[in-house]
Amino acid sequence: MKPGNLTQSFDCVIVGGGHGGSQTAAALRQCGFTGSIALIGAEPEIPYDRPSLSKDYLAGKKTFDRMHLRPQDFWGAREVELLLGRHVRTVDPTTHTVMTDRGEQFSYGQLVWAAGGDPRKLSCPGSDLAGIFYIRSKADCDALIDVLPGARRIVIIGGGYVGLEAAAVFREIGKDVTLVEALDRVLARVAGEPVSRFYEKEHRARGVDIRLNSNVASLQGVNGRVSRVVLETGDAIAADVVVVGIGIIPSVGPLVTAGAKSTNGIDIDAVCRTSLADIYCIGDCARLENGPGIRIESVQNATDQAITAAKAICGEFKAYDATPWFWSNQYDLKMQTVGLNYGFDSVVTRGDPATRSFCVMYLKKGAVLALDCINSPRDYVQGRKLVESAARIDPAALADTSRQLKEIDLVMS
Amino acid sequence: MATISVRTRNGELHSFDGRIGASLMENIRNAGFDELLAMCGGCLSCATCHVYVEQLPSSANLPVSSIDETELLEGSDYRRENSRLSCQIPFDETLSGIVIGIAPED
Numbered sequence: 001m002k003p004g005n006l007t008q009s010f011d012c013v014i015v016g017g018g019h020g021g022s023q024t025a026a027a028l029r030q031c032g033f034t035g036s037i038a039l040i041g042a043e044p045e046i047p048y049d050r051p052s053l054s055k056d057y058l059a060g061k062k063t064f065d066r067m068h069l070r071p072q073d074f075w076g077a078r079e080v081e082l083l084l085g086r087h088v089r090t091v092d093p094t095t096h097t098v099m100t101d102r103g104e105q106f107s108y109g110q111l112v113w114a115a116g117g118d119p120r121k122l123s124c125p126g127s128d129l130a131g132i133f134y135i136r137s138k139a140d141c142d143a144l145i146d147v148l149p150g151a152r153r154i155v156i157i158g159g160g161y162v163g164l165e166a167a168a169v170f171r172e173i174g175k176d177v178t179l180v181e182a183l184d185r186v187l188a189r190v191a192g193e194p195v196s197r198f199y200e201k202e203h204r205a206r207g208v209d210i211r212l213n214s215n216v217a218s219l220q221g222v223n224g225r226v227s228r229v230v231l232e233t234g235d236a237i238a239a240d241v242v243v244v245g246i247g248i249i250p251s252v253g254p255l256v257t258a259g260a261k262s263t264n265g266i267d268i269d270a271v272c273r274t275s276l277a278d279i280y281c282i283g284d285c286a287r288l289e290n291g292p293g294i295r296i297e298s299v300q301n302a303t304d305q306a307i308t309a310a311k312a313i314c315g316e317f318k319a320y321d322a323t324p325w326f327w328s329n330q331y332d333l334k335m336q337t338v339g340l341n342y343g344f345d346s347v348v349t350r351g352d353p354a355t356r357s358f359c360v361m362y363l364k365k366g367a368v369l370a371l372d373c374i375n376s377p378r379d380y381v382q383g384r385k386l387v388e389s390a391a392r393i394d395p396a397a398l399a400d401t402s403r404q405l406k407e408i409d410l411v412m413s
Numbered sequence: 414m415a416t417i418s419v420r421t422r423n424g425e426l427h428s429f430d431g432r433i434g435a436s437l438m439e440n441i442r443n444a445g446f447d448e449l450l451a452m453c454g455g456c457l458s459c460a461t462c463h464v465y466v467e468q469l470p471s472s473a474n475l476p477v478s479s480i481d482e483t484e485l486l487e488g489s490d491y492r493r494e495n496s497r498l499s500c501q502i503p504f505d506e507t508l509s510g511i512v513i514g515i516a517p518e519d
Contacts, residue, residue: 327456
């Protein structure tokens with residue numbers, strides 16, 4: 001039988017079963033979309049809360065059944081066909097069809113690509129040894145959890161949020177943790193230096209051995225299993241387990257092959273349309289053409305873009321303009337970010353990091369771009385208004401903790 | 414059986430049996446109410462599970478709001494006296510009969 005004989009048609013096909021894909025399906029129904037919907041997901045599980053993987057799930061504090069974004073029967077009740085455990089391999093924009101790795105073919109009226117990303121893999125010698133883990137999917141996390149009881153020394157490669165959150169969990173369960181970062185500070189890609197230095201200090205105070213400016217030369221093993229991480233300096237770190245958190249690569253291959261305009265991720269317009277007719281793209285793998293010029297990897301972005309795309313499919317074209325926000329939990333530290341600091345030219349630290357409650361504000365040409373608030377939800381909430389209005393405020397006033405952010409006068413409007 | 418009643422944004426009231434031990438947010442989500450985004454998954458990092466406690470059984474006491482919860486609610490344009498973040502309220506038998514309204518989206 002030729003694959004073509006198996007073609008099943010849907011008015012909307014959603015590729016990706018994460019936050020973005022599942023919210024697209026839910027939002028389509030909320031908007032009154034009455035057509036048929038298929039949601040094709042690579043993972044076998046029904047849509048779940050991904051950020052918990054590197055936090056409470058890894059720590060054993062939250063069971064998986066509490067992480068379902070919607071209950072199992074929700075999808076049937078909303079008439080959303082879940083096609084899980086499948087990867088879409090090709091998209092044909094001319095015939096409006098996609099094909100999966102199982103050889104199934106589905107035709108679509110509208111396609112929403114919400115496939116997210118795959119963890120960037122190590123490429124140095126030894127990267128194929130056993131005992132090397134990534135944290136992106138539940139399966140990744142389960143494989144890691146399985147080996148934890150027998151592991152004492154864990155080396156984390158990458159000082160981004162995932163690496164730091166995992167380091168916090170591992171210290172809390174008593175593992176020896178070394179964290180290797182190639183740049184001169186942790187969170188270098190996403191946060192300002194005061195935030196980086198604060199987290200380095202907190203992790204070191206809890207016994208994490210942080211190695212900055214350290215590139216991994218190779219991984220060495222015994223009987224096919226990793227035992228040492230060798231740095232370019234020649235230093236070697238003993239490891240029972242290696243956890244890699246060096247970012248993601250957007251999962252966009254089939255769309256790019258199909259001809260969708262892409263830069264870093266798929267380029268989308270203000271309502272999440274790609275350059276291909278009837279194909280939308282949202283979430284981690286999408287890049288707004290008229291935005292900050294970067295992809296945004298967050299639950300908020302995936303969720304709000306899903307709503308934008310669903311509305312557009314239903315005929316309501318409302319440009320995506322949600323205020324970005326993000327969070328990270330490490331030890332007893334709650335970080336909340338509002339805005340995007342991309343392109344900042346100065347920072348103001350509000351409060352004393354030594355008190356473990358402070359915020360770092362990012363400015364560009366005097367206007368507030370973003371805030372990273374650590375154990376400081378009041379500044380997070382009040383700072384949102386400053387971000388949304390791109391407020392221009394005297395830096396000395398921003399730093400003055402005797403006044404709340406909402407009480408500070410604008411320098412000029 | 415312990416009952417939760419939820420008023421959706423269009424004013425309709427729905428009742429269902431709650432799961433003891435799960436938070437009100439989890440209960441509302443698991444009952445299929447997709448108006449509640451609960452984007453941070455219940456870790457007190459956002460305010461997208463904002464509800465109004467419309468009726469409380471007379472014998473029931475809700476846990477007092479933490480400072481963090483109060484601050485996050487402060488940021489909502491729709492905050493009322495009876496506003497809560499539903500992820501911060503564990504559901505138990507004493508709350509049977511509670512009536513919750515889902516707050517408008519900020």
